[in-house]
Structures are given as C-alpha cells and as structure tokens.
Amino acid sequence: MKHFYELSSMAERIVDAAESLLQQHGYNGFSYDNIAQAVGIKKPSVHHHFATKSDLVVVTVQRYTHRFREQLLHIEGRHADAIDRLHSYAGLFQATYAANRRICVCGMLGAEIQGLPDDVAAEVARFFSINLEWLADGFKICTAAKQIRACATADALAQNYLCALEGAMVVGRGTSSIQGPQVVGTTFMATIAL
Amino acid sequence: MKHFYELSSMAERIVDAAESLLQQHGYNGFSYDNIAQAVGIKKPSVHHHFATKSDLVVVTVQRYTHRFREQLLHIEGRHADAIDRLHSYAGLFQATYAANRRICVCGMLGAEIQGLPDDVAAEVARFFSINLEWLADGFKICTAAKQIRACATADALAQNYLCALEGAMVVGRGTSSIQGPQVVGTTFMATIAL
DNA sequence: GTCTATATTGTGATAGAC
DNA sequence: GTCTATCACAATATAGAC
Numbered sequence A, B: 001m002k003h004f005y006e007l008s009s010m011a012e013r014i015v016d017a018a019e020s021l022l023q024q025h026g027y028n029g030f031s032y033d034n035i036a037q038a039v040g041i042k043k044p045s046v047h048h049h050f051a052t053k054s055d056l057v058v059v060t061v062q063r064y065t066h067r068f069r070e071q072l073l074h075i076e077g078r079h080a081d082a083i084d085r086l087h088s089y090a091g092l093f094q095a096t097y098a099a100n101r102r103i104c105v106c107g108m109l110g111a112e113i114q115g116l117p118d119d120v121a122a123e124v125a126r127f128f129s130i131n132l133e134w135l136a137d138g139f140k141i142c143t144a145a146k147q148i149r150a151c152a153t154a155d156a157l158a159q160n161y162l163c164a165l166e167g168a169m170v171v172g173r174g175t176s177s178i179q180g181p182q183v184v185g186t187t188f189m190a191t192i193a194l
Numbered sequence C: 001g002t003c004t005a006t007a008t009t010g011t012g013a014t015a016g017a018c
Numbered sequence D: 001g002t003c004t005a006t007c008a009c010a011a012t013a014t015a016g017a018c
Helices: A009-025 A032-039 A043-049 A053-078 A082-098 A105-111 A118-144 A154-174 A181-192 B009-025 B032-039 B043-049 B053-078 B082-098 B105-111 B118-144 B154-174 B181-192
Strands: none
Touching: A009 A032, A009 A043, A009 A053, A009 A105, A032 A043, A053 A082, A053 A105, A053 A118, A082 A118, A082 A154, A082 A181, A105 A118, A105 A154, A105 B105, A105 B154, A118 A154, A118 B154, A154 A181, A154 B105, A154 B118, A154 B154, A154 B181, A181 B154, A181 B181, B009 B032, B009 B043, B009 B053, B009 B105, B032 B043, B053 B082, B053 B105, B053 B118, B082 B118, B082 B154, B082 B181, B105 B118, B105 B154, B118 B154, B154 B181
C-alpha cells in the first residue's frame, strides 16, 4: 500500500475526490466511476493508482488523520491556554461542516463500520483514539488548573465533547440546519465552565 | 403509500428486516435481496409489498419514529421528575446500541442524507424535530424548577444532549466500544447538575 | 498512465405464470 | 402472494493495446 506522502499529483487528486465523496455519500455511496468523472480520467485509470476501493479509502483516511493531527498541532501553537485549545477544536468540525455540510470522514465511516474492510475500520478507530487522547489531555490540564468544574473525569469529558461534535454534524444534516457543530461545542464548554 | 398500521404480517417482517439492515449498514448498504433472504421469500415478492426502496424506507422510518414516541410517552408515565425523564431518555439509545451495536435509524440516515430520496429525508428531519422538542420541554422544566445550573438555554441543552447520544453510537462503533450512549448521557447530565 | 473492452456480480424494478 | 425469468444498469475489478 502506498503512503500518502509519495502520491503522484493524479493520485492526490483521486484522494481529494475520495475524501469529498466519503464525506458526502459514505463508503457505499460512491464508486470508482464517480471518482473517475471527478478527476477527468476513466475508471480503469483509477484502478491503476489504487488497486482496490479499500486501498483508496485506507490512504484517504490516513491522510485525513494526518492532516487532523497537523491542525491539532496548529491549535497548540496558537493557543497556550487549554480552554482556548478545546474551544478551537470545535472549529475544525465547523470548517468541515461549513463546506456544503460535509461531515467528518470517520464519523461517516464509523456509522458504516459494519461491512467495511478491516483495514479501513482500523484507521477509523485510530482517528478516534488520537482525538480522544488529545482532548483528554486538554481536559486534564483544565481540571488540574481548576479552569472547569469538577463534574466528570477528563476521559469522560473528552468522550462527550467528541461525541457531541460528531453527532452535531449528523443531526445538523438530518435537520438541514445551517448551524454547525461549533455552537454545540460552545454550549458544551459553557456547561463545564466555572 | 401504505401506513405502518395496516401492514400484513409479511410486510411487518420486511419492515423489521429493513430496520435492522438500516441500523447496521445504512440505506446504501442493503438490497432487496438482503431483505428477501432475511424473511425467506424472493426479491420480487418484496417488491409486491413495497414497490420501491424509498417506499420501504419511508414506512420503516415512520414506524421507527412512532415507536420512539411511544417510548417517550412511556417515560413520561414512569417518571414524574424531568431529570429522571431525561436520564431515561439515554436508555432508549443504549438499548438500541446494546443490540449488536446498532445505531439510531435516523442517525445513520442523517449521515447519508445527501443522495437519499426527498421523502426519506423529510421523515428523518421529522424524527429529529420531535426529539429535540421533547428534550427542550424537559430541560425547560428543569430550568424553571432550578434543578439544573443555568448554563445554557433549554433548546441548546436539548441539541447538545441529542447530538452527544447520536454521536456516541457512531464513535462507539468506530472504536468497537462495548460501552454505549448511556455513559455519555450520564456524563452530560452530570455536567449540568447543580 | 491512460485507454477500450470485458468479466463478473449485484442492483432496483417489471412481466407474467401459478 | 409468491414465484421464475428477465431487463437495464451500475459495481469492482482485470487484460491487454497504445
């Protein structure tokens, strides 16, 4: 399997298309032909770059997770305060949702997880683990610094925050809401504020 | 379109199968042949009961929503206290998730909403509206009775609670967690407790 | 790398016999 | 109500020419 660092420019465009289609229609909702049309080549040419659909999606999720980690680092660079970092975190989901109500790649794949290839499922689990760990670290700092009320463990708060944001994308879509995950994140942070 | 009240026993079994398949694989993840095998008839016989897939799914969601409302009424009958009612609400999601990690029919369809037939999308929106309204009423009572901290509006709390529970099913699946939405609901209620 | 052509299987849906 | 047979099409994937 190719690493997303060594993708040709066409392979990169294919992954771009796959990411977008995954966010809008899910694993079972797009085909190699959709990809082919999106990037302007024929179906078999897509197979030349990614032999199987599961290959393509694994690489797509790996790149998605990698970029997410870059964003987390970016937040750490911009905000010294843990509360500010956690607040900014919701902005990552908001930015995705604001782009034509796209949802998190792993939120979509999490819903579809039964019937997904094992290697895809493993990447989804990895994405959530990374996020839960990052969030838990943030909530630990807030708790230790007494910046939030001691109402739950850092792990439980991390889980709640992530679930609320992922759920906000799904519910927002279901209700055709223009309002995105940010407001849900803001409410959550308000409920645990001192 | 048939109403779910006047379904023959075979039609009922077909809707049972559709509900289960929707919760596990989503709209794009099951076929009429899957249904046929689940209930032990052939594919064209399924079409005899539900002419199109969108017909079948609309009726399935309508019945699902109806049963959910029955459960809400049941909760109101068992609990006089609004806090208890809201806590019980999470149990509805927990029961679904406990059955082989199934997720909410409308959580799944909400994620897939792009590309779904319009009449299906309308039923999904209706499910969420009903739930948000019921929850908002509960949080209004809690707020008025000063049973919770005044940290957000009742509408915002309702939205947060529903999103957290829907998200918990998706994230739980993605991480192969045995722990379900109940614990997320409990954490949320703890964060707004006095 | 890209293409045409094709294999194979699955899909939603219909016709018409029983 | 159920079946066999079939349609028209879309899916993932491969072979092999250019």
